[in-house]
Amino acid sequence: MSSGGGGGGDQGRHGVYHQHGHGQLTRNDGAGGYEFSNDDMESFFFNQPEGVVGGVRADEIEPYSSLTSYLQGFLDPTGLARHLDVPAKHELSVDVRTHDQDSQGTGSAAGESAPLLTPNSSVSFSSGGGDGEGKSHRSKKGRAQEADNQEDGESSKKANNKPKKKAEKRPRLPRVSFLTKSEVDHLEDGYRWRKYGQKAVKNSPYPRSYYRCTTPKCGVKKRVERSYQDPSTVITTYEGQHTHHSPASFRGTSAHLFMPPGVHGLPPPHLMPPGVFHPELMSMMRMPYPSPNMHLPSVPPPPHHHPMAGTPLQQHHFTDYALLQDLFPSTMPNNP
DNA sequence: CGGCTTTGACCAGCGC
């Protein structure tokens, strides 16, 4: 994929960022947390306003940017997400690290250097910056053949004639990982996906599912897996950029702009039945799953007539209501 | 019947 801001080229646009080694991503939620690794994965996290995040104070995580600015560059090649560049209030902060920093070991020092996630949501990116798209059309039998055919051209993956350099690693598309508290594995995100595989994950009872965007010529993929350490957390990893707009019913609202690439099928947040939270909002706003570290200002409870009223978690939703209104003006009622 | 999921097999990369 050549368009858009894949890879490190986005550094400038989004300010300084650091990447920790080999994409080792560690989450520490106090209960042990979990970690997963993705080579070339950069990561950034939403930290609680004044919280201590897994032993790392949020204000010690140096460079922050906003999610929206990131989405703007990475997830929204059309630039529509610019719309979302509302002041992220105190809610969202980003830590994106570059390779330069902590590029040594693959995870040995991860505990030290890897940013730690908030319990409720986080996003991580990878800067693959590569093509990666052309290889999805191989037939089973064609694969061996393909290796032969490519021998003349660029390097075949077998690294036939060179003494194995690390740099020859196959480039990857930009990746974004969302940690979402959700009962549902496959979160609606406005795009249509076709499942093309499922694999058991090592050390995890939960399988990992592989999806591909069904839109022709859109090579975006996504992986969905459930954290084995925290089964209420779904890890959704997007790879690549959509070459089209979301077919979601949210079109015309701002909601889909804020969504990770890909939600359809779910009603807008204000139409969700009581006690049911929109997974994406849950993810982004960390609403219904307050962490022990969370220090929220005391706010009055939402009115009973609010569709999302009625759960113990409601107060946290209400806390972020102003932000929600900023982000979803057309879907959120006027005033709670 | 088309679109989607399931599932076993295959392939590539990597570490030992």
Place this chain on the structure above:
DNA sequence: GCGCTGGTCAAAGCCG
């Protein structure tokens, strides 16, 4: 070289 693992393919089956 071998085994492990992640990622992908594609036939078969399911479903509206």
